[in-house]
Each structure stands twice: as structure tokens, then as C-alpha cells.
Amino acid sequence: MDNLEFNVELKTCADYDFAKQKLELWKNAVDVKEKYIETIQKNTWLNNTITLYEPYLMFFCAYFKAELRQTDEEIFKCVPTGFKWLAYWE
Numbered sequence: 001m002d003n004l005e006f007n008v009e010l011k012t013c014a015d016y017d018f019a020k021q022k023l024e025l026w027k028n029a030v031d032v033k034e035k036y037i038e039t040i041q042k043n044t045w046l047n048n049t050i051t052l053y054e055p056y057l058m059f060f061c062a063y064f065k066a067e068l069r070q071t072d073e074e075i076f077k078c079v080p081t082g083f084k085w086l087a088y089w090e
Helices: 013-028 033-043 053-063 072-076
Strands: none
Touching: none
8 A cells, every 4th residue: 555645625526435445445454553662562672671871872882882882792782682783883
């Protein structure tokens, strides 16, 4: 399915019928919120065990890595247990 926005003025019956047909597709939608949350909690370090301080600390360790002249191994000491080192941090 395409990702579309409906930012239109419906002037005719044909416009209304088209919009109604598109919006009725939501009848078959499946709620994936619980599965999404479960996946994040099982496969990432983002879960109920981390404190607000841990991502704050990780941000500063990654941001100032060059200035601190630390290796990845030294920086990795700053991250919470189970943190996944992703390519966009580099």
C-alpha cells in the first residue's frame, strides 16, 4: 500500500466515493503495537531496566569521542549492558 495523505477538498460524489474507498482499507488494519514494543524490549537496550542517565551518558560519550581521543573499547565501557553498537554512531 502506498503512503498517502488526504489533504483535499471533496467537491463531488466521485471524490467522496474515492476517499471512502481508500479510508475503508483501515478496516483490515492489524495492530502491531504490542509486537513492536516486545521486539524493542527483547532486541535492543531500550527497556524498563535503563535509567534516564544511561542514554544521556551514552550520548555524551559518542558525541565527544573524538575530543576525548578514546577508542571504541574505552567508549563501550560507558554504555549500558546489552547496548547495540550501530553504524550510525560512527
